[in-house]
Amino acid sequence: MALLQFLIAIFGATMLLLFAVRMVQNGIERMKGPEFKRILTNAKNPYRAAMAGAAMAILLQSSAAVAILTAGFSTGGMLAIATGLAIILGADVGSAIVVQVLSLDLSWLAPVLMGIGAWLYLKFNSRNVRQTGRIMLGISLIIVALGFLRDAVAPIKESDFLPMFEAFLAADPVLAFMVGVVLAFVMHSSVAAVLMIAVVAGAEAISVPVGILLILGANLGGALVPVWITRNMSIEARRPVVANVALRGITAAIVAALYAGQLIDDWVHMLPNLVLVHFAFNLVLLLYLPFTPWIGRLVKRAMVNGNGDKVTPMAERSLLDESALDSVPLSLSSLRREVVRMTNISEQMIREVLGWYLHHKLPNFDQLDRETQVLHDAGQAVRHYVTRMPSKDMTKAQFRRLRDLADYALSIDASTAILSQRLETVIKAQQARNLYFSESGAAELRTIAEQVLHNMANAYELLVSEDIEIAREIFRDKDELGMLVAKSRKKHLLRLREGLEKSIATSEQHLESLAALKELNAQIVSIAYPILKREGQLLQTRLILDGKGQEL
Structure with missing residues (x-):
């Protein structure tokens, strides 16, 4: 019975967390959506592109959303592969900053944001004012959802189930890594997945080593989401997100292997919590920025369509049955x-x-x-x-x-x-x-x-x-x-x-x-x-x- 209550509580808190993240994202897109394209497409230098991506991810509370926007703007060659990849790498750092802020104890702030946000949304007709209220409501719900997660985990950590599951993951680092991948992909949000892992680890329901492997896997799983969403888009759109998955997957797998082999565990354990591990990993990925032009050329050679790089004509087959x-x-x-x-x-x-x-x-x-x-x-x-x-x-x-x-x-x-x-x-x-x-x-x-x-x-x-x-x-x-x-x-x-x-x-x-x-x-x-x-x-x-x- 305790296990069923735990699963119901986790499911409800997770869905609320995903809904709240999406709510914030929608509010900001509706306020500033037309300006996003100009910000991203005007950033030609890889470092400026990374900064633009980071700023956008902080606003949207999602690196996946920025990656999908970047893919859309890459259609027709509007964004070079190198620039798109730099934007996505920066966006992942921005989402890590969001996780860092949201992981703080902000329970006192939730009722304030909820009250002001609801007042703005219900009492005003101006679009921007209403969307500001939506954003504040979304942030307050994120804080509430994280509180639900902490409350849900607290009773179960004393049971036999969670220690047994944690021991199972600790004995198999590859499985722990893959669980992190699946968790972030299913949740369609690396921010939500990392926050959940951090909360569970903070409640001492899982050990720090298992949490680190889950975090590394979640970084790869979050990068797979844009690849899945853009799977039917043009090849120009898919190149930056595929390049990001390749870099992130290779790096995460190498870091996980080194950590599991106890070659870098002392360095990693110098960081005080899992959220900072996540942030540090995304900072490491910025080392690829100087090489994005070379990576872009490599990806372009590897991903070609049947007509080279010519624009593929629109499908002309009617769907009327x-x-x-x-x-x-x-x-x-x-x-x-x-x-x-x-x-x-x-x-x-x-x-x-x-x-x-x-x-x-x-x-x-x-x-x-x-x-x-x-x-x-x-x-x-x-x-x-x-x-x-x-x-x-x-x-x-x-x-x-x-x-x-x-x-x-x-x-x-x-x-x-x-x-x-x-x-x-x-x-x-x-x-x-x-x-x-x-x-x-x-x-x-x-x-x-x-x-x-x-x-x-x-x-x-x-x-x-x-x-x-x-x-x-x-x-x-x-x-x-x-x-x-x-x-x-x-x-x-x-x-x-x-x-x-x-x-x-x-x-x-x-x-x-x-x-x-x-x-x-x-x-x-x-x-x-x-x-x-x-x-x-x-x-x-x-x-x-x-x-x-x-x-x-």
Whole structure:
């Protein structure tokens, strides 16, 4: 009975810890998500890249999140392998700093953060204020979860089970190392895994030598998480995370072998606790920073696709299943998969075009033309498929889902037209006349482009999850982007009045870019409207009404 209570307590505390870490990460991503790309992609020197990665991991409370962001930005060669690897190495040091801070006795701080965080989240409408409250709530829950872990371990350490399990691990260092790997991978968070190991060791439920081997294994397990998540991404995206796993795995295995062989145990035991062992190990990995360019070239030779390093065309095979048309659930599932595929293609196209505004990188127009045709064909196929679906057999909820998916497929098609007919025209005109936006104008357009990409990521998540909170966030972000566009238009007109030469030369391109980006964003986030309307989260009109409910 005691063992069952222990397992239930450990499970509950672990899930709360994972939820709290994710809560903090989500809050910071929603506040500062559009700025992350600029921070990471502007860091070219390996040491600056490592510092940027460390800062990002401290903010996000997760080195895995930074590694996944880095993988995404590496697609299309936007980040070199060496830079991406340096960012990830720095991120691991940042997450070790987070573990160091959270391992302190902060029980007194939890109620303070919980009270202030809940007040900010519930009483304010400003997005940043609400997300600040979310972050504070998340940190307070991390502290509470660690307290639960300590309380759960305290009774069981006197039983026969835990000493027996600990002795089993102590007798087999390889098994102890692998348990650490599996623990961090299953938890999908090295921060949570290391904190758990440190708490259990601090309660003297496991010995320090076993704890050290678990920590070393957890470092490898945490690095495997981004590899698993990015397994279906392009080879450019996977190279930095695979290089990190190779370095971390080799180093962790060597250190574990040396420690188990009692060759470095005196040095390791000089550190007062397991959290500092974890921190010291990640500092050691920074010794690879000067060699990241050489490692990058080696990884590039080892990981090549069938076309060398050419951009692989988007998959052109439709996911619409003709054999599923006799079944409502199967045909809806097939339609949803096809819309997700269209969204993926559209996302890559949007990133390719907006690269001009973010990094002044010329898009691959031939590839965009091919993918425009692929999306147009997919949109036509969706329309034809919808007309043959068994709509008479559908419930109201299923029919609404059908309509929402079909409408969003049309929005994706419309967004493609904005890219190919408007934004590409602006880019080609600037290229032909060798024109550049003014520094202020370029900064405004870059901020708006970053917000569009952020909204696009949320819209894709909403398509998969239908989370009402994400839908509300998207709607708020749409209004915020509209305000950014209005401010940029006003500032541009002021620059014209002042006679700024670059603003005059690119006035038409600037205003067209603003209008196109705003319309593109509207198409991207249109997935939120039916969900908000269905849940009663939208007002019928924005016009001011008199006391009788009539429009003034």
